Amino acid sequence: DAKTTQPPSMDCAEGRAANLPCNHSTISGNEYVYWYRQIHSQGPQYIIHGLKNNETNEMASLIITEDRKSSTLILPHATLRDTAVYYCIVRAISGNTGKLIFGQGTTLQVKP
Amino acid sequence: GAVVSQHPSRVICKSGTSVKIECRSLDFQATTMFWYRQFPKKSLMLMATSNEGSKATYEQGVEKDKFLINHASLTLSTLTVTSAHPEDSSFYICSARVLGLAKNIQYFGAGTRLSVL
Numbered sequence: 001d002a003k004t005t006q007p008p009s010m011d012c013a014e015g016r017a018a019n020l021p022c023n024h025s026t027i028s029g030n031e032y033v034y035w036y037r038q039i040h041s042q043g044p045q046y047i048i049h050g051l052k053n054n055e056t057n058e059m060a061s062l063i064i065t066e067d068r069k070s071s072t073l074i075l076p077h078a079t080l081r082d083t084a085v086y087y088c089i090v091r092a093i094s095g096n097t098g099k100l101i102f103g104q105g106t107t108l109q110v111k112p
Numbered sequence: 113g114a115v116v117s118q119h120p121s122r123v124i125c126k127s128g129t130s131v132k133i134e135c136r137s138l139d140f141q142a143t144t145m146f147w148y149r150q151f152p153k154k155s156l157m158l159m160a161t162s163n164e165g166s167k168a169t170y171e172q173g174v175e176k177d178k179f180l181i182n183h184a185s186l187t188l189s190t191l192t193v194t195s196a197h198p199e200d201s202s203f204y205i206c207s208a209r210v211l212g213l214a215k216n217i218q219y220f221g222a223g224t225r226l227s228v229l
Binding site: 038099101102 | 116118144146148155156157158161203205206207209216217218219220221222223225
């Protein structure tokens with residue numbers, strides 16, 4: 001699976017959009033970008049995933065660059081409850097064991 | 113999304129005892145479940161892949177005789193930490209994979225905090 005690079009930490013003001021970048025320059029054509037987050041002392045939570053088109057759901061939007069070498073997770077109106085570690089993971093959807101390998105992620109601190 | 117239940121949420125035990133942690137998929141069947149361990153301020157580390165009806169696949173460096181995994185049904189996987197010692201104290205998290213239309217998404221339990229005295 002392709003390696004990802006994320007900034008170790010970010011701050012965001014409550015109510016503002018949080019934009020979390022992820023670099024995955026070695027991504028393969030059959031690999032998707034997944035985002036999970038982990039709020040302190042809880043299990044990770046699935047947020048969103050995408051292949052090449054931008055995706056949006058009730059939690060967030062995922063913007064993937066045209067060359068697919070990077071992506072941005074957008075939380076449109078961050079709240080204090082969005083404070084968490086956000087993980088960007090790249091992996092193929094099929095033909096593998098299904099396991100997720102977590103990097104260090106980005107610690108997002110939403111401030112009042 | 114799908115629900116994964118993990119029990120217990122917290123356990124304190126004496127050194128030398130064994131501890132069993134259960135992971136259940138509540139509203140879907142999971143042929144594959146995963147077990148992770150997380151130390152304070154660290155990321156999740158995959159320990160093993162639990163396969164229904166067959167032996168678990170352990171990651172390099174994880175002792176299979178120390179961490180026994182059983183996946184006897186499509187909704188239940190268990191992790192038993194045998195002869196626990198203080199260095200086994202950690203946050204253990206399970207996940208289950210939803211296939212098909214859900215595009216291979218994994219859903220996680222709330223975790224079990226193990227403290228070995």
